[in-house]
Amino acid sequence: MSKQPYSAWYTHSSWRRRRKRQLAQEPFCRLCLAQGRSIIASVVDHVTPHRGDRNAFKHGALQSLCESCHNSAKQQIEKHGFVRDIGLDGKPIDPKHPSYTGKRPTAGSETIPLPPLDVSKLIG
Numbered sequence: 206m207s208k209q210p211y212s213a214w215y216t217h218s219s220w221r222r223r224r225k226r227q228l229a230q231e232p233f234c235r236l237c238l239a240q241g242r243s244i245i246a247s248v249v250d251h252v253t254p255h256r257g258d259r260n261a262f263k264h265g266a267l268q269s270l271c272e273s274c275h276n277s278a279k280q281q282i283e284k285h286g287f288v289r290d291i292g293l294d295g296k297p298i299d300p301k302h303p304s305y306t307g308k309r310p311t312a313g314s315e316t317i318p319l320p321p322l323d324v325s326k327l328i329g
């Protein structure tokens with residue numbers, strides 16, 4: 206059984222209303238937008254994983270993502286504990302990134318430092 210016990214929560218009408226409201230408030234994928242791409246979001250994601258906590262599921266902050274960011278962000282969070290994508294300003298887009306928290310990545314998730322982002326190449 207790979208199905209989580211809380212998967213049924215996503216079928217509740219309260220979640221569906223919340224999801225709809227989130228997509229109306231934030232129609233574009235947050236991660237794509239941070240990188241200068243306007244992609245319509247299709248996934249409503251909990252900013253902090255609820256991990257089966259009903260209260261966190263119902264009241265935790267949400268973000269709109271596209272399918273591809275949702276999948277890649279989830280994998281990065283599972284592996285590193287944060288999203289490694291860098292925004293247009295050359296800074297990591299995830300507030301949990303070690304450069305903001307001052308924490309070193311946990312063992313086994315050594316990151317290769319990214320070269321400084323040349324924004325002019327993206328815009329030019």
Ligand SMILES: [Zn+2]
Nearest residue numbers: 234237271274
């Ligand atoms: Zn995206």
